[in-house]
């Protein structure tokens with residue numbers, strides 16, 4: 815079914831001017847960018863967005879990293895978009911990512927791993943609503 819997922823191009827990737835190369839990966843895989851904006855997350859936004867990880871040892875570093883520079887938040891649409899995007903991104907740790915994936919080609923480390931993508935359709939809906947109004951999405 816046609817589905818939407820939420821994506822973030824992270825500060826390590828915007829710093830290296832990789833937005834276009836990463837977007838090309840999405841588009842070549844058949845995903846359509848139906849909303850997109852560049853912003854600099856506040857500490858509060860990053861803490862809330864990653865709230866599920868609050869008890870993890872990497873939480874403070876994660877929040878510091880995600881607020882270290884601009885990000886591009888986006889909504890990707892396509893057939894099975896959540897799972898498709900996770901294939902295109904590759905494993906969280908670039909050391910474990912398949913050849914041709916975004917993280918294999920571009921990620922610097924498990925933290926500076928260039929992209930975030932929703933892990934379920936339910937979380938996609940929550941994450942999209944956190945950054946976008948319904949009227950921002952143009953399919």
Ligand code: CMP
Nearest residue numbers: 867872876906924925926927929930931
């Ligand atoms: P992301 O999909 O954005 O969701 C949580 C992020 O935490 C994850 O990608 C990683 O970039 C980051 N992270 C940092 N350290 C770790 C770790 N040890 N295990 C899992 N995720 C980590």
